[in-house]
Amino acid sequence: MYPTNWKSFSLKFSTFYFNLNPNCGLYLPHLLYNTIYTFIKLFLCIICHFDLEFIKISVKTMTKIEFKPIGTIHSPFKDLDGMPIQPVGARGIKGEIKLNKKYKDGLKDLEGFSHIILIYFFHLSSGYSLEVKPFLDTEKRGIFATRAPKRPNPIGVSVVRLEKIEGTKIYISDVDIVDDTPLLDIKPYIPNFDKHDDDDIKIGWFENKHHKAVEKKSDRRFLD
Numbered sequence: 001m002y003p004t005n006w007k008s009f010s011l012k013f014s015t016f017y018f019n020l021n022p023n024c025g026l027y028l029p030h031l032l033y034n035t036i037y038t039f040i041k042l043f044l045c046i047i048c049h050f051d052l053e054f055i056k057i058s059v060k061t062m063t064k065i066e067f068k069p070i071g072t073i074h075s076p077f078k079d080l081d082g083m084p085i086q087p088v089g090a091r092g093i094k095g096e097i098k099l100n101k102k103y104k105d106g107l108k109d110l111e112g113f114s115h116i117i118l119i120y121f122f123h124l125s126s127g128y129s130l131e132v133k134p135f136l137d138t139e140k141r142g143i144f145a146t147r148a149p150k151r152p153n154p155i156g157v158s159v160v161r162l163e164k165i166e167g168t169k170i171y172i173s174d175v176d177i178v179d180d181t182p183l184l185d186i187k188p189y190i191p192n193f194d195k196h197d198d199d200d201i202k203i204g205w206f207e208n209k210h211h212k213a214v215e216k217k218s219d220r221r222f223l224d
């Protein structure tokens with residue numbers, strides 16, 4: 001129907017500019033259709049500028065946040081059952097962080113700190129209850145008054161000892177984290193920032209129980 005050279009031009013043009021499947025069949029109508037379609041898209045992009053602004057505003061109110069792990073935490077703990085429940089119960093237990101190589105420069109100056117705060121994803125947790133029986137209690141407590149791993153946003157925080165850094169490997173101890181846990185962030189631990197010496201510090205239901213975290217091991221209560 002079309003001269004061969006025109007047909008092949010139309011085919012090449014539509015394939016190159018519109019990333020079309022060259023086996024579509026109708027060449028000239030196809031080309032026209034896609035030209036019009038592209039202009040309409042361009043036009044919509046311009047008039048939708050206000051919509052883009054709206055999207056930016058929606059992002060500020062954030063209904064969904066996406067994080068990418070910066071590395072992986074390794075520890076001797078392969079099972080969630082029977083492991084320490086806080087760093088205080090994991091004294092001397094060694095682990096290591098394998099940081100994604102692209103973040104290597106971010107480790108500059110970190111070796112000057114004896115302790116670091118690890119923020120990580122409780123990747124083996126699923127679902128949550130707003131009231132749970134924590135490891136250190138027999139009574140139900142509101143999830144936000146506990147350190148339980150099964151929470152609406154399953155994020156864990158542990159202050160661990162920094163042993164040494166070699167390249168992108170960070171050697172740590174006092175690890176209460178299961179092997180292969182995705183790491184979200186590292187921050188230096190600065191007691192002057194994080195510790196409060198105020199006389200009126202209250203530790204709620206942990207008052208007569210926190211010391212048990214030295215001996216207490218996890219069990220299966222958060223595994224279902």
Ligand SMILES: C[S@@+](CC[C@H](N)C(=O)[O-])C[C@H]1O[C@@H](n2cnc3c(N)ncnc32)[C@H](O)[C@@H]1O
Pocket residue numbers: 080081083084085086087121122123124125135147148149155156157158159176177178181182217218219
């Ligand atoms: C009570 S949480 C406390 C963790 C952290 N220190 C905190 O306060 O956020 C520690 C327990 O979480 C569980 N756990 C550790 N790593 C986990 C992971 N990656 N996914 C799910 N559960 C994890 C283990 O049972 C461990 O004993």
